[in-house]
Amino acid sequence: MRVMLFPGHTLGSITYVCGDAAFVHDTLMQPDVRTAQADFPGGNIKQLWDSIQIILALPTETRLFVGHDYGTEDREGPMWGATVAEHKAENQHVKDGTEREDRIRRRDARDATLPLPDRILAALQINLRGGRLPPAEDDSRAHL
């Protein structure tokens, strides 16, 4: 199994490649959901684009398993993966023929309209401490 650092969605996004399967974290979503935000702390749209290009250079039959999926207005229920070929044909953000600078400009513009995800500030406080809660305060409780 290869472990590959693919920053962009976050600074520490990684992908595990094992045979014809790759577990791509949130670097890619399902083709009909497209790609993840790149405006979180440590995120970078240019790095996200470059990371995705390396993933899409894997053999076309490689199955890409996403970190999460919730369905869409047109698709009820979650899915877990799609092939490189399916992303290259169907993912509107990265399909064949997509121009790097145009995609980066569009992603930046869209991210500027999105609110912070629910509970991200609490999650970051724990992530930055390596999964630990903050120290207890005077009431003996950890507060986020």
Ligand SMILES: [Fe+2]
């Ligand atoms: Fe994420």
